[in-house]
Amino acid sequence: DIQxxxxxxxxxxxxxxxxxxxxxxxxxxxxxxxxxQQKPGKAPKLLIYKASTLESGVPSRFSGSGSGTEFTLxxxxxxxxxxxxxxxxxxxxxxxxxxxxxxxIK
Amino acid sequence: EVQxxxxxxxxxQPGGSLRLSCAAxxxxxxxxxxxxxxxAPGKGLEWVSAISGSGxxxxxxxxxxxxxxxxxxxxxxxxxxxxxxxxxxxxxxYFCAKGGGGDQFDNWGQGxxxxxxx
Numbered sequence: 291d292i293q294x295x296x297x298x299x300x301x302x303x304x305x306x307x308x309x310x311x312x313x314x315x316x317x318x319x320x321x322x323x324x325x326x327q328q329k330p331g332k333a334p335k336l337l338i339y340k341a342s343t344l345e346s347g348v349p350s351r352f353s354g355s356g357s358g359t360e361f362t363l364x365x366x367x368x369x370x371x372x373x374x375x376x377x378x379x380x381x382x383x384x385x386x387x388x389x390x391x392x393x394x395i396k
Numbered sequence: 397e398v399q400x401x402x403x404x405x406x407x408x409q410p411g412g413s414l415r416l417s418c419a420a421x422x423x424x425x426x427x428x429x430x431x432x433x434x435x436a437p438g439k440g441l442e443w444v445s446a447i448s449g450s451g452x453x454x455x456x457x458x459x460x461x462x463x464x465x466x467x468x469x470x471x472x473x474x475x476x477x478x479x480x481x482x483x484x485x486x487x488x489x490y491f492c493a494k495g496g497g498g499d500q501f502d503n504w505g506q507g508x509x510x511x512x513x514x
């Protein structure tokens with residue numbers, strides 16, 4: 291089974307900050323990686339798929355990069371609506387999620 | 397507009413059974429693989445099961461294999477999850493999601509809570 295490790299697990303940041311979240315796969319997943327945003331009591335929302343493709347309607351301040359085993363999600367300028375938990379997901383072999391990164395207000 | 401509405405959650409005793417449903421609309425249901433993803437209270441996301449568009453092929457996480465059965469009725473645009481031999485660790489919000497085991501999930505339902513407790 292492919293394991294996904296996200297870091298950090300918690301991130302404190304201010305509005306306007308540049309934020310980077312890392313996701314590492316236990317083996318190569320090519321570019322079969324997605325990123326989701328989840329707010330309390332809500333379903334996850336797809337932000338990015340195939341490592342770097344922005345889902346329709348998602349603000350351009352979100353971007354993804356990487357391939358193989360190491361991936362990053364970057365928020366170029368954190369907005370109030372972005373305080374949430376973020377998950378990566380590999381879908382190279384079935385599906386596995388990372389443990390999540392909670393982005394909280396500093 | 398794509399919409400998915402789960403139902404069927406509730407409180408069940410350990411060893412019991414429950415069947416979840418997910419009613420889908422706004423897209424050609426029979427064309428797409430579908431999945432169930434769960435989230436234990438305060439925890440992360442766990443993919444549970446997936447089914448092909450035709451229903452011919454199914455996939456399960458090891459944690460539920462042999463206890464859960466995924467199925468679909470394309471004439472009713474509805475996805476199901478039959479859960480048997482439930483355990484306390486199955487307690488979670490269960491989401492249905494558009495996409496299979498090898499896909500990103502581009503649409504999700506609101507989730508239904510399953511609580512396994514005596």
